[in-house]
Amino acid sequence: MKKQVLVLAMSAILLAACGKKEEPVAAPAAPAATAPAAPAAPAGPVLDDEKVLNVYNWPDYITETLIADFEKEYGIKVNYDTFENNEALHAKLVAGNSGYDIVIPTAGFAKKQIDGGLYQPIDKSKLTNYGNLDPDFMAKIAGVDPENKHLVPWAWGFTTVGINKQKVEKALGGMPMPENAWDLVFKPEYSSKLRSCGIAYLDSPSEILPVALHYVGKPAYSENPEDFKAALEMLKKVRKDVRLFSSTMIDDIAGGKACAFIGWSGDINIAADRVKETGGKDEIVPLLPTGGGLVFIDTMAIPKDAKHVNNAHVFMDFYLRAANAAAMANELNYPTGNKAALADIKDEVKGNKTIFLGPEDTARLIATGGFSNDVSSVVNETYNAFKRGK
CATH class of the missing domain: 3.40.190.10 (Periplasmic binding protein-like II)
Known part of the structure; x- marks a missing residue:
């Protein structure tokens, strides 16, 4: 901009030196400097109009601050209920209109629920932390949920x-x-x-x-x-x-x-x-x-009649953060299939052979399945x- 003003000023001087009397031509005002445009803020997750999420999980199976932290970050009110076994969850889903947006079935038991059309597919494009999951672990779930279409891991044991x-x-x-x-x-x-x-x-x-x-x-x-x-x-x-x-x-x-x-x-x-x-x-x-x-591998799934599907995806993605998955192991003694979480798991937990089994004991496990x-x-x-x- 300074360079443009200087060129215009020199041109006026040269015209005056030629002997032809002319009224001096005023240089045009320099255009106001424009601040560079700020980069666009990354798009946040899409939420449902109603800031509510209804969750159905097992008793004593969630870390101390997970719900409160999620509610604070996203302004979504979580209603949290518990069931005692897979059979109770299944009865609720079969009856229809369960009212829940996320449920936590065991993968093997969920096989017949998937076959019965009781869950809707997960939109993985909405899960920015999906890459934290161990592919080998996900392959085990794929035995009952082909292509991992419906289930996202919670914890296992x-x-x-x-x-x-x-x-x-x-x-x-x-x-x-x-x-x-x-x-x-x-x-x-x-x-x-x-x-x-x-x-x-x-x-x-x-x-x-x-x-x-x-x-x-x-x-x-x-x-x-x-x-x-x-x-x-x-x-x-x-x-x-x-x-x-x-x-x-x-x-x-x-x-x-x-x-x-x-x-x-x-x-x-x-x-x-x-x-x-x-x-x-x-x-x-x-x-x-x-x-x-x-x-057993317990998983998150979205019932076919869920009312707050976007909020359900946001909660899943929140749980898949490495720190939240690590807290499950550290607080509740359940291992995780989240490979990114391993660095944050306490040594005494990773070293407990009744939590993270050694290769010999892992080989003895009865493979994931379902009736x-x-x-x-x-x-x-x-x-x-x-x-x-x-």
């Missing part, structure tokens, strides 16, 4: 046998612990001794039947009704030794209602922490799955006959 070490040792007397931990709850010579201090089973057909089938040498997710008869015969032999079928396993373990239990690895570790926090001396431990632990709708009635009938003792 394994169903196994847990014990109150001191009480179990006392009840067994001089009998050594079995090599296969499932013998404690499935074999009468052990279960009859533990009856005095209590055996608890998760109150869920989709958790008990696969491990029972596996224990009697059948496919964990068999579609053959005859296989369920073999599992039922085994279960009948220990039914008298089972004290309770629990839908509040953490509280029941920490409250001393059982000394041996079929439970989720993370819940057993949470109960162990509660016992320590209250000054308890008993050692609560999940046993490593030498006889095959049942792996089809065709065999669902057999699953429920078998489980109910077991509970009734018939």
